[in-house]
Amino acid sequence: MRWEGNRQSDNVEDRRAAGGGGGIGLGGRSIGLGTVAVAVVAGWIFGINPLTMLGLLSGDPVAGPPAAEAPGQAPPANDREAAFVSTVLADTEDVWGQLFQQAGGQYQPPKLILFRGSTRTACGLGQSAMGPFYCPGDQKVYIDLAFYDTLRRQLGAPGDFAQAYVIAHEVGHHVQNLMGISDQVEQRRGRGSQAQANALSVRLELQADCFAGLWGHHANNARQILESGDIEEALNAASRIGDDALQHRAQGEVVPESFTHGSSAQRVAWFRRGLESGRVQDCDTFQSRQL
Numbered sequence: 300m301r302w303e304g305n306r307q308s309d310n311v312e313d314r315r316a317a318g319g320g321g322g323i324g325l326g327g328r329s330i331g332l333g334t335v336a337v338a339v340v341a342g343w344i345f346g347i348n349p350l351t352m353l354g355l356l357s358g359d360p361v362a363g364p365p366a367a368e369a370p371g372q373a374p375p376a377n378d379r380e381a382a383f384v385s386t387v388l389a390d391t392e393d394v395w396g397q398l399f400q401q402a403g404g405q406y407q408p409p410k411l412i413l414f415r416g417s418t419r420t421a422c423g424l425g426q427s428a429m430g431p432f433y434c435p436g437d438q439k440v441y442i443d444l445a446f447y448d449t450l451r452r453q454l455g456a457p458g459d460f461a462q463a464y465v466i467a468h469e470v471g472h473h474v475q476n477l478m479g480i481s482d483q484v485e486q487r488r489g490r491g492s493q494a495q496a497n498a499l500s501v502r503l504e505l506q507a508d509c510f511a512g513l514w515g516h517h518a519n520n521a522r523q524i525l526e527s528g529d530i531e532e533a534l535n536a537a538s539r540i541g542d543d544a545l546q547h548r549a550q551g552e553v554v555p556e557s558f559t560h561g562s563s564a565q566r567v568a569w570f571r572r573g574l575e576s577g578r579v580q581d582c583d584t585f586q587s588r589q590l
Contacts, residue, residue: 300460300524300525301523302383302459305386307382307389308385308389310408310410311384311385311410311413312410312411313375314412314413314414316372371413380447383459384411384413387462387463388411388466392408394514395470407477409439409440410438411440411441411442411466412440412441413442413444415445420434421434421436422437425441427445427446431443433476435472438476442466442469446465447462447465450465455535456532457532459529459532460532464533464536464537464570467514468508468511470510470514471506471508471509472503475503475506475510488500497558498558501542501565504559504560505561505566508561508570509570509572510573512533512574513576513578534567537567537570538564539563540563541560541562541564542555542562544562568590569582569584569590
């Protein structure tokens, strides 16, 4: 992926100096999604909605209001990983800024927070084991950069475009928040069964996958960022984190009713749709009969 030398975003806050320690790995705390208790908690990635992870969508309260977090700072200029995510974030700002403008609106970019171990958010305590996530309460994307080691070594999804996909997907959730889609889904989730709520979550996550592909489409058209093998990296990552793949790896069986992010085939298909189309209307998973 060609990214060096491109604009970096100023909307990056570095909280790593005040990090809570720890990192992403195997074992430790497990997070339940439906009937699934996955040991490899870092597997829940690319669209971890903290409302789902922290139980807010299912009505479970977060213990107390978030404590004040020490002010962050800009990441060091010589930090290559921070420079990478700052560049990808800037690229999403350019793409979505233009698309919103074409639709007669104005894009409000999210902040991206770098942290270690744990950090306070408007959605509760964010932890490295959750993987990258977006909090609609403060309109911020959170990532512990140690996650990229997990992505490469434990989930078998290496490559810089796979890493960019992580950021683009979380920004996709921000776009959904700005468009009012997230609020509509949350309201509908509260009126149905758990299986219906899970099905709505799948559509939300697949749309964010499509939005990530849409970003790749426009970024490449404008700046020719893609190199040989980049698309395959992202498609491989999408395949590795499908609910069926994660469930099979964790428990040896697949329970479709408990899916919250979509199958590997679905995630690949919707990312590819956005990448090939570049049209926001083609990412409407909620009107699509077939996912």
